[in-house]
Amino acid sequence: MFKLVLISGAYGVDPVNGWVRKNWSILVEGSEIVDAGERGLMRTRYPSEEEHHGKRTLLMPALVNCHTHLPMVLLRSASSQLTMERWFSDVVYPREKILRSNPELVKLGSKVALAEMVLEGVGAVVDMYFMEEQVVQAGLEIGVKGVYTYGLADVGDESKMRSELNSAKSLFGMIRRLGKKSVKTAIAPHAIYTCSPSLLKEASRLADELSLPVHIHLAERSDELKLVEKMYNVRASSYSSYLDSVGLMRSSLLGFHGTQLTQEDISRLGSVGAGVVANPTSNLRLGNGISPVSLFAKYGVLRGFGTDGACSNDEQSVLRELKMAALLSTVQGSAGLTEWEILRAAVSPMTFLFGDRVGLERGCVANIALYEMDIGFNAESNIPRGIIYSPSGLRCTHTMIDGRFLVRDGSLTDISTDELMSDYSKAVSIIESKVGSEQL
Ligand SMILES: [Zn+2]
Structure with a gap:
């Protein structure tokens, strides 16, 4: 039995089906979206499920x-x-x-x-x-x-x-x-x-x-x-x-x-x-x-x-x-x-790469990104246009692939960013010092 998880956005944007909907929720079970709809209705239908949402969130396929x-x-x-x-x-x-x-x-x-x-x-x-x-x-x-x-x-x-x-x-x-x-x-x-x-x-x-x-x-x-x-x-x-x-x-x-x-x-x-x-x-x-x-x-x-x-x-x-x-x-x-x-x-x-059905509707694979619409984003304007022209106003808080969170509440779920950054710096130093010594 998979745990059911509700993910909700103040807006849902489904490019494949070409729509933007206010207060859109999806219910994920395993790797699939098993239900989707207006958040109020979905909360009534699934009152006790874990929910990820926020006041200014934007939900779209990954x-x-x-x-x-x-x-x-x-x-x-x-x-x-x-x-x-x-x-x-x-x-x-x-x-x-x-x-x-x-x-x-x-x-x-x-x-x-x-x-x-x-x-x-x-x-x-x-x-x-x-x-x-x-x-x-x-x-x-x-x-x-x-x-x-x-x-x-x-x-x-x-x-x-x-x-x-x-x-x-x-x-x-x-x-x-x-x-x-x-x-x-x-x-x-x-x-x-x-x-x-x-x-x-x-x-x-x-x-x-x-x-x-x-x-x-x-x-x-x-x-x-x-x-x-x-x-x-x-x-x-x-x-x-x-x-x-x-x-x-x-x-x-x-x-x-x-x-x-x-x-x-x-x-x-x-x-x-x-x-x-x-x-x-x-x-x-x-x-x-x-x-x-x-x-x-x-x-x-x-x-x-x-x-x-x-x-x-x-x-x-x-x-x-x-x-x-x-x-x-x-x-x-x-x-x-x-x-x-x-x-x-x-x-x-x-x-075309993996055979996944893409979208925010029932039957789609749960490959999802949830963004906070931050200060650089105009949520009252044209949302698809905003995604393209003001990307720095979007802050990704959740990324889910095949129903599994890779990013939750703005952080990687399994990996320490601090450790990764420290290893990254060390690796670049090694490469640059070797390049420098070979060029001498
Ligand atoms: Zn290339």
Whole structure:
């Protein structure tokens, strides 16, 4: 028998069904919302159940961070105003070299990033990194749902190609042994320029063999097609045609960024049922351009929003990505994205990633975030608009995933934030001192 828990908001916001209701309560049993309705009625129906509510609360489905590299919080604020090339060679590469021989730091960084995210109402992440087994362990300890992927990259080295594919297979084996519906993987070639055409074709074959989706950084930087032609001596006239030539144009393809995609690419991706995740802040931070979010929506490819890693987006905040996407969509002219389209894209990935029914109604999975509408929030105005444009006025007090509280009354339920912060500082000091001594 599961305990029944009532969670109530002064407002309930259900982006999937497109409504805002005053004084909305949900009753959770196990991992499911088993009843929902106006708070007064629900209190009469369930007078003695434990209730979580507040005078100025806002209840909505949990957010999904659709693209990140969790351990990169260890590299937060490590760079400023560099081209992507120098960002990688001068900042990322020397630090990740240290992480490769310190797996415990990869796990710690992942926990820090996940703690930050669940404290904002995020309940699931899509991650790509190396030593991803460590990231999975962190996800299990924090309690989020996750799609954890090993980022394949061989840069044309055939022996590396084999070991990279083996790493992805080994992660798949680990996740299959866990047997959890909330822990998934995908085959994730890092990008078209870091993977040889042979590796991309092998990735396509492996995804077919294991029945897994394909994740890839796609058209993030402006020189990717040129790099592919130069490095691998193949023709790459457009992103969509190149993906097609290596067997990756498919409905399960999820591309991250897409700043350089043309209208024709986006239309072709849409026609095969592929998706794109927008990462607007990271694109600006690395000078990679503007995410064409309105076009993504127009052609039905917008699957969600991601922060990307903290070395290119220091704040791992999905809410702030929504604001950035909305602002960029306005700059791109025409009607832009509606508030409901943005909010839907922020919560509905729970369905295509994990098969969960999303919403605040009976029969939905209890993946919930409860926020206090603080001094920076106008509760008497348009609520969906407020969520997108004044995110700093929202303070997450409760995050529930599969009916389990990961955050309650503003604090992580199982983990001491103080200890985590102290370990975080120590880890960053170790990395920075090692980088410093190697550069001397
Ligand atoms: Zn990325």
